[in-house]
Amino acid sequence: MRLPAIMKTTAARLSALYLLLFGACAVLLVIYMTSISVRIIAAQNQETIQEEARNLARAYERGGIPRLVRVVEQRARQPGANLYLIADPNGRILSGNVESLQPGVLELEGWTQRPFAYERYGDNGLGQRAPTPETARGRLAHTAMALVIRLPNRMILLVGRDLGEPERFRRVVQRALILALAFMGIGAFVIWFFVGRAALRRIDSISAASQRIMGGDLSGRLPVSAAGDEFDRLSDNLNAMLTRISALNEGLKQVSDNIAHDLKTPLTRLRQRAESALAGSKDKAALREALEAAIAESDQLIRTFNAILMISRLEAGYSAESTDRIDLAGIIADVAELYEPVAEERGVALKTRIAGPQTVTANRELVAQALSNVVDNAIKYCAGHATAPAVSIALEKTEGEVRIVIADNGPGIPAGDRKRATERFVRLEASRSQPGSGLGLSLARAVMTFHRGRLELADADPGLKVAMIFPAAGAAS
């Protein structure tokens, strides 16, 4: 079965659902209320009848049948009176305000089990025959409940009450229910029309905007109204996501530009060298030199490619098999020892400050490589820049973290550039002249991310301070 097109909108479906729910609730409530009210009214009726019967019984005791008849006649005449009837033992009506009643009622004794039909004097005044149960029910002649009492002289006394009141009540409630349901239907439609359609319009505008963005306009944003409702929150989040995507996109573009620059330049040089060697002198030594330069150039290229590959692998994720419990102090000592002669050669004082062993779960090779990249950078940039160039490597333990802090007193990195400095291939303009793949810090950052740690750049005033931050042993799972 297919729903009509209008039901395909969430708003219409929700409206219909709510209508159904509220309608069902209203019907249940009304049924409950009516049944309770009817029961209360019935109980009240019984009470009244019993009271009357007691009064009449007292009259009979005092004055016998004559007095009873008198009292009954008197009461029967009052407006809105109860039903009174006195009959002889054969069921012939002697007195009271009941003209005829359903046969069989007078044979009973005590409470009538179910409502019975009757006719009152003056109702149609034409002295119709007593109605059969069928006609009574069909024409809804009056119905009543009553108490039938046998008097000591075998006369029959009936005190009853008309049941028209609960019937009327039920009709009123029924009408109210139908009215309420009708109003609810109208309400649902109004809600759908105004609220639902408004929501729909906003969703439509969001889909239209996303379609535009998908079409290639990444700078487009979803509309945000001033209401600050859930649609605005959705749009806000989607907009934030778009901003992130375009930032990533921008980053990717930057990377490709940088790859183009950093790989194309040496490739071009390589080609030129080979070409000029081919075209130039046939001097064997010159040829050899050109070839050696070409090999050195391609080695540098391979190194760059290896670094790119490694970063991608590291970014792909952590693997517990490749890590071990290692002592960072040992690695720092190793790397410091490895770089000490180079530092000395360049006039840089390389110092380490290690309090004691610090064990973390990590990959020794990767950590050593990251650290050597950072130290390499530090030595490279502070050599010749400071009057007394110095690089220090410190191992610190703080709350839940173990950090290796490498500080130099070189030119540092301006605060605005620090974040960019760890991006792939980013070589700040000032450093483009320095040799290197430009991937040192990126690789270090990838290594730290791999270890669920992070790499932080800060001002050493003067110089750059790089912190390799590991989660403390135990903190890393």
Next chain:
Amino acid sequence: MKILLIEDDREAADYLERALNEAGHTTHVAGDGETGFTLADGGDYDVLIVDRMLPRRDGLSVVAGLRARGQRMPVLILSALGEVDDRVTGLKAGGDDYLTKPFALSELLARIEVLNRRAGAGDVETVYRAGDLELDRLSHTVRRAGREIALQPREFRLLEYLMRHAGQVVTRTMLLENVWDYHFDPQTNVIDVHVSRLRGKIEKGFDKPLLHTVRGAGYMLKAG
């Protein structure tokens, strides 16, 4: 020496075969893992060079299979993979050395020389000698022409490695791997500076150079 090269890349295999033959070796080439395994198991090779990714049978499985059959010849594994743990898995499978593609030919030649020598040298000498230079591994002393030379622990290990492979080319990465036990590629010429410092200590005041730089390859310790 007699070398078996198991490499499926025809061009690379031809190039390596020619280069190895030029270096004075006898080289056989197998184009896939299964053929390579059969040849290696049957032939009497001094060194095996095995590419990791091979048709019909994976390089590591070839090595593991040979080791399971009791073949002890040194194996150099070549790989284009750059995973963090590749070296470890390669060596676990029974390889003796591991080289990542692309590599310099001089690196490969230096490594197979060392592998071959290592296989041959059964007993370990306690004193290495090269010309008038003497290194005592037990007392941790170095003497040249009878005069004692004071070395830092790392310099001692560097010299020890160079002397153990005296007369052979030792590359910078081999030094970093064997003396420092790191396998990454340092950006700067850190090894060169260590070597030149060592050179200063063992050659200063003496006429004859001992520690030679081999252009485009590495270093060689040689007397005379």
